[in-house]
Amino acid sequence: MKYKAILFDFDGTLADTLPICFYSFQKVFAAYDQRTLTDQDIVAMFGPSEIGIIQQNLRCKDRVHEAIDDYYLHYEREHDRYVSSNQEILELINLIHHKGISTGIVTGKARKSYDISVKHLFPGDLFKISITGDDVVDPKPHPEGIIKAMNLLGCLPEETLFVGDSQADIEAGIRARVKTAGVNWLDNSHGSEFSIKPDYQFSSISDFICELNREVRNS
Structure with missing residues (x-):
């Protein structure tokens, strides 16, 4: 797929x-x-x-x-x-776009703080859509934000991967019926243990890229 x-x-x-x-x-x-x-x-x-x-x-x-x-x-x-730009993350997002895959954000952050961070860290229009905490009634682990994002992008659950670092992220993805990837590749993530197991788990961006390339080759 x-x-x-x-x-x-x-x-x-x-x-x-x-x-x-x-x-x-x-x-x-x-x-x-x-x-x-x-x-x-x-x-x-x-x-x-x-x-x-x-x-x-x-x-x-x-x-x-x-x-x-x-x-x-x-x-x-x-x-x-307190926050530095991460070149590996920027390269990852650009690689995903190069493969013709849309990217979006589903975050519990308020729109104002999200916009501040994007302005500082992600120059240009890297993300096609963003759903913030201001855009939903129910925050994660409720799947509302992921479902809204899929609707905006015109994607089905089986065509979507949700990547997050917290248990609430993984639970939200499972409840939205999308594939999930649990990650702890940044210094300050929520942790490496997930009581509900994601479909994939990565501790490095390079491992994620290898799996993404494999999925694309096999699709």
Whole structure:
């Protein structure tokens, strides 16, 4: 089967953005709640977009909107300090396009932070479509975002591969009935163990490229 579309999660899969997310949340919760959060404290809040995380977890409810604005201020101002462009990832996306396969993003990030990171890391119009946390009612592991992406690209589940680094990514892909690839090829991914096994698992981008070439040859 030659894939018509490969969909990617963003944070921890295509971009090593978890450090800037941790930093920005830690600054906000320290400033507004006087709380010192660890990286794992923040991971435990993941699911909703950044806006949802702050709305649900900030104790200082009368300053939520101000806190959200500050989150994005920290996120953009310190982005280049915490996040570097990855040449291997750029080459991978260009290779996929060269093979005539569409690419898309399905991420829990809010549109604003996604746009900031894409501007810094992925110059040009690399991704045909993007579904962010602002575009869905139900975040991953619900399959809504993947299904929306397939509909926009005109692809069937059997023509689609979803690539992600978290258990929620793999579960969402399975529920959308697409093939799934679990990856831990960046320094700050969600981990290498998946309680629900993906169809493929990769710890390096080169291994993913080898499998992609094999699939194309055999299609």
